[in-house]
Amino acid sequence: MAKRRQFGYIRKLPSGRYQASFTAPSGERQTAPETFRAKTDASRWLALVEADIARGTWIDQRSSMVTFGVYARAVLRDSAEIGPRWRETCERNIRLHLSALVDLPLRGVTPTVVREWHAEALRGKGGRTAIAQAYRFMRMVMNTAVREEMIARNPCQLPGAGLVRAAERPIATPSQIIAVMEAIFPKYRTAVLIAAWCGLRRGEIAGLRVADVDLGAGTISVRKNRIELLESTAAYDGDPKTEAGKRTVTIPPHVLPIVKMHLAEHAGAERLFVSRDGTPLRGHALYQAFRRARQKAGLNHITFHDLRHTGQTLAAQAGATLADLMLRLGHSSMVAAKRYLHVVDGRDAEIAKALSDLAAHGNAAKLPKSITMRS
Structure with a gap:
């Protein structure tokens, strides 16, 4: 019969090895996951278990x-x-x-x-x-x-293993933006301009509703993000990842007439961008149309997301501060939130006007004339 100890139990098996067991904090009797060659080894194991329970670091081996x-x-x-x-x-x-x-x-x-x-x-x-x-x-x-006390510590300790260090993204010039815009189907042209000059993501563009556009104020409000699953045809409107993603962006004056024309000729009853059958535009359809347009324009190195990156860079060149950029693009962080304090009302409208000035006086001097919604 096993001899009773102050903590746990040890008994000798017919094989000559020793088995250790103890009463867990839950009240259940638990046995060591392996047997021991010597009784002192079993005693040492029980002492470690007792110490772990006393420190509150004991892990149920069964779980x-x-x-x-x-x-x-x-x-x-x-x-x-x-x-x-x-x-x-x-x-x-x-x-x-x-x-x-x-x-x-x-x-x-x-x-x-x-x-x-x-x-x-x-x-x-x-x-x-x-x-x-x-x-x-x-x-x-x-x-x-x-x-949940299933294990004692996280084994994932590799520095930087969860990070992706992307290469520097290319920046399109105003004239390249126009080249891609003129090469794409007319109903997608406004999407290209909104991505490049307003900094919206593809899902944010697909999620826009007619009510999100205020022509009087010259703004677009991002309230939803169109989310599409990769391995099915399911799609739905979801909230942006952060509260900062819900934002109102001033449309640069040179883009505003094109948005107005899009509303009159291509928008749906509720959605700003729709498919041929009137259903909400799928981001993948926009992506494929963009791929064909960039190839036609000889700009295969530019991705749709690069348009957003371009807008951020051009806004910085137009005089936007870091806080302005975080606010305009819907980025969110503690550091950025502190910098929002010095962003004054009307600053976003000033940035939008400066973007139009940059487009008009840079290497796209004929920008307002060359932009058209008709092929």
Whole structure:
């Protein structure tokens, strides 16, 4: 019969090895995951468990045996802050980039395992952005496991593994903006101008409604972001990622007549941009139209998102401060929020006018005349 100790129990098995067990804080009897060659080894293990329980750092070994794949999908299912688009991305990354880890128990995902997984992933054919996304998701899952006391510490400790250092983005000139705009279908031309001169994202453009345009004030209000899932045809209007994304942007005067013409000739009853059948414009359709237009204009190095980057750069050249840019483009951070304090009313309208001045007196002197909504 096992001899009673102050903490835990040790008994000798018929094999000659020793088994250690103890009563967990939950009141359940738990056994060590392995047997011990000597009784002193079993006693040492129990002493460590007792110390961990006293410090509040004890981890239930049974819970940490849950596999990473099962736990990751449970976290993905139950996290209210994860939207459908990011959930779809994480599910794809589990399938494509984290498959080597899904059958490992949580406690088996060690810093060494994570380092080796990351190195192997980088040697493979996967894109750097997807690998960084997969690492960020794994780190989030393991942080949750730490909070829920499934594991003692997060094994994702690789500096910079979740970051993507993108190359410097190209900047289009005003004349190149016009070249792409004139090469695209007329119903998409205003979208190109809004991206370049107002700094809206593709999803923000697709989410615009007629009511978001105030011709009298010369502004566009961003209230929604059109979100499309990659592996289905589902699309819906969602809120911008941050409160700063909800903003009102002054339209540069040289673009305002084109927006007005678009409202008269191409807008839907409710949506500013619509497809042929009158349904909300899909961002992918706009992207494909842009690709054909840039090829026609000989500007294959310019992406649609580069138009937004161009608008930010041109606004800076027009005299916008960092706080002005953060406000105009819908960026949000603690540092930027402090700088919003010195942005005065009317400053955005001044920036918009300066953008038109830049377009009119730069290398696109004939800009107002060359812009047209008709092919």
